[in-house]
Every structure is written in C-alpha cells, then in structure tokens.
Amino acid sequence: MDLVKVCKALNCETKLRIVDLIFRKGSKSITDVRNGLNLSFSTTHKYLNQLEEANILSSNEVTENNRKKKIYRLNGFFLELNPGKISEIVKKEYITKREDRLKYHVTDILGR
Secondary structure, eight states: OOHHHHHHHTOSHHHHHHHHHHHHHOSEEHHHHHHHHTOOHHHHHHHHHHHHHTTSEEEEEEEETTEEEEEEEEOOOOOOOOHHHHHHHHHHHHHHHHHHHHHHHHHHHHTO
16 A cells, blocks of 8 residues: 555545445445535545545445446545555655656656
C-alpha cells in the first residue's frame, strides 16, 4: 500500500465518513453513498475514485433493474504511520525524484 496515496485519499473528514459508511453498512453504490452522507454526485464520484485509486476501496459493476451500477466495497488495510515510516518514505521519494531530475539533466546535456 502506497502510504502517500493513502494519506492523500484520506485527507478530509468526508472521505473518512465514506470509509466509515461502507465499513458499517457494507458495499454501496455511488447513489447510496451520496444519499447516505448528503453529498453532491460530483463530490461523491471524485472521492470514491480517489479512495479506489489508493486501494482503500474496490468496485465491481452489477446490473440491477436493467441498469448497470458500480458497487464499492472496503478493502482490508492496515495503516502504519510513525516518524520512522515517514522518514523512510520521504527519503525514498526524494531519492527517486532526485534521480529522475538527474536523468533529465543528463539527457539534456548529452542529447540522448
């Protein structure tokens, strides 16, 4: 699990409420989440996508009354967050980004 993606996906109370709703009530459609939390469709859609991209939720399509709809369910996850873990991630991200910048500059200089 990518801790940075997870933290970004859980960066507001509304997204935490979506996770809580699906945890307590089970799998839900976008309409169920929207109605259950009194959110706009666009906000619900955006937040569900972010949670799915972070692998917190997963989805599958079902047909109900001749209509396709996406059902979201909670993936099991454990979030370990401590100063050491943050330091490890920051170093890894910094080194990777630094290496990418160096590769870019070498390409510019050498024309390869």
